[in-house]
Amino acid sequence: MTKILVDGVEVDVPSDFTLLQACEQAGFEIPRFCYHERLSIAGNCRMCLVEVKGGPPKPQASCAMSVKDLRPGPNGAPPEVFTKSPMVKKAREGVMEFLLINHPLDCPICDQGGECDLQDQALVFGVDSSRFHENKRAVEDKYIGVLVKTEMNRCIHCTRCVRFTAEVAGTGDMGAIGRGEDMEITTYLESAMTSELQGNVADLCPVGALLPKPQSFRGRPWEYQKTETIDVMDALGAAIRVDSRGREVMRILPRVNDLVNEEWISDKTRQIVDGLKTQRLDRPYIRESGRLRAASWQEALAAVAAKTKATPASRIGALVGDLAAVEESFALKLLAEQLGTPNLDCRQDGAKLNPKFGRASYLFNATVAGIEQAGAALIIGANPRKESPVLNARLRKRWLKGDFKISLVGERADLTYGYDYLGAGPESLMQFIRSAKPAEKLLVIVGQGALARDDGEAALTLAAQAAQNLGGLSDGWNGFSVLHTAAARVGALDLKFTPGAGGLDARAMAKAGALDLIFNLGADEIAIEPGAFVVYIGAHGDRGAHRADVILPGAAYTEKSGLYVNTEGRVQRAFRVVFPPGEAREDWAVLRALSGALGAPLPFDSLAALRRRLVEAHPHFAQVDEIVPGEAAQVIALANHPAVAMKDSFAPAIENFYFTNPIARASAVMAECSALAQGRLAQAAE
């Protein structure tokens, strides 16, 4: 720790702090454009200049000079930093004037207006008029993909986007060509960016040079209602802020949550906004002579009630999809219990995860933040880049620090970091478990690609054995980590939404003739064969709705409050942003109404009452934003299962990153991204 005086305020900071961090610690804000906490230091915007005593007698870039670079005074007095001296004021005015020389005065037609760092800082630190009477520089706009629009005249060359794609995203998409006044930010010959995190460069851009393309010229930031909630596009549960205007969701931005997503979100999380408006189920439907016709709630509920009463309990099933909140899954479970059916499942992909093995058998026990403590990693049947791009960025962050050996079993893919490829299937994994040397704090990531198959339990056992034998389990470290792809999965497993005694699992339920009536709560990734009467409760007209005999319109994730449990077991609360469209209702209310129509109302009349019941039955749901950790003993028990011979290679869990759920499939922007990505694949295959 080093003492330093900032404007007369003494602070004690680590000696490797930069002056900028020390000033912030002392409570003085330093203006900046190029500096960003999560990127490397560039020191090229010069906006953070301060005056120092104990260093060179000229304005210093506070982001690029560390506290230990300053010398104490002759009598041991601590070095001093001034952030408000005349020299600093003049320096800031000068830098700002230079930045504005080539920056167009187009704030009124710029989408960044109102949330622009340059605008704000010009107001606070700039001078009132320009002395520049020559022509401004003009720069051609570049095509860099379908998600980010460019207005390159506005670029101030902070290079945040370049550093982001090179360091965090790891794709090295962007760069600065030319030099001096002719420097231009672009991708390689204006090709589209390839990262699943590319949308973040628009957030990072301190000016209006890089803007989210789908949102261009739609609205101003001060018009929006801002709701802080949780993302459900993957099982990471990234913290997001949803901006809405009236009844319309306008855009989705990341929030800072260092434990989960730092401050990044994937492109799917950010840009499915248009999918929330298309293909919506806004009224009930009943299938009559093969065609779906619009119906009233009474008609639809009566049709379901009649069918339910005519069906024996053992011929009824209930499925939970990938986007359901915990409350509605719980309500469906209560309903199923009331009907007396053992046919429940939340694993529509057929993943062999089972709450009977204990909570540790299906959690990402190492935790997302824990990835940074890991000493080595073994990835089994997962492609983290597609299954959870932000988590993949964490893995890359750990890998960049060095001394982090990653091994992969499964499909070979570009994960943005280097790894040892062990092989495609279980054989290579078993070989590795037998022969590899134990590592300190091994992280074993097992993906749904290894689990969603008939012998998935054997894969789970192998993964547990890898964790047990190769250093994945030690004091204070549980490296056995299941990477989920569905936001609803962990919560539903916590509810034990799995087949009861003698019950059928999802795949068996979907078989023709297995059941007569299936309640489908938003399960769209499973093909239910003809025969059963399907009641679909969901928000989008996707596969589930096409197969349905009665559609009860539900709410998308931005239209309901609810709990979600992410892949590491963190209980998080999502909040309603806007109301569901038309006659659609929140899913728990649909289930409550349905139970009323059946003549046996579920014991709650509000979400709060439902949540109370939920917490009584499962107390850990009360600990919002916390993780109730799984026990290592459960992983050891899992490892002691007898090994079963496995053959086939692990297949990828996600074929197309942009089409993993009904909302994404309804989004035109995602379709565009997908087409681009497929084009790249085809090109690479040539």
Added chain:
Amino acid sequence: MSVRRLAEKQSETFEFTPENKAWLDKQIAKYPDGRQASVVVPALWQAQKQNDNWLSQAAIENVADALGMAKIRVLEIATFYSMFNLAPVGKYFIQLCGTTPCLLAGSDEIIDVLQRRVGPQRRVTDDGLFSWLEVECLGASCTAPMVQINDDYYEDLTAENFEKLLDNLAAGRPVKTGSQIGRVSSEPVGKLTSLTSLYGDGAK
């Protein structure tokens, strides 16, 4: 400097010759594993030499692949340094210094000659022999005005001796590099004007 882009007309392919490939492998081996990117400037320079003194897109991509770099990283280097030509140049590529000392010593006359004989900047003559470019100071101000033709300096130019130089180059006759008026390195023209008590005729 101006905005530098790749040439519109590109050559289809680029492969290092076996000798250059061997040379490149030797250079890469000088650096620790994972630090191959350090060789990018020499690699581009060698590629340019092999490719008639200019860098095509194929050459840039070849270097990127050889060094395991993202293509944009190599493009950044190639567009940053003016020593890399991004479009075809003449067999004799003339870089004319137009910075203050050369300007004062008469680089305008040399420019006139070039414009008359070669044409505007960056244009390659029809016979493919010459193209020229005005560049910033090449560090030979004491023998101004001067040009650099390919790897060599030609100094103390006048309109006459420069024309003769171009004639000789065009005809394939041998030419003298360095000062065109017989000066050795940077010694004064004529006789000493300072330190005369120590050197030259006035020395004791």
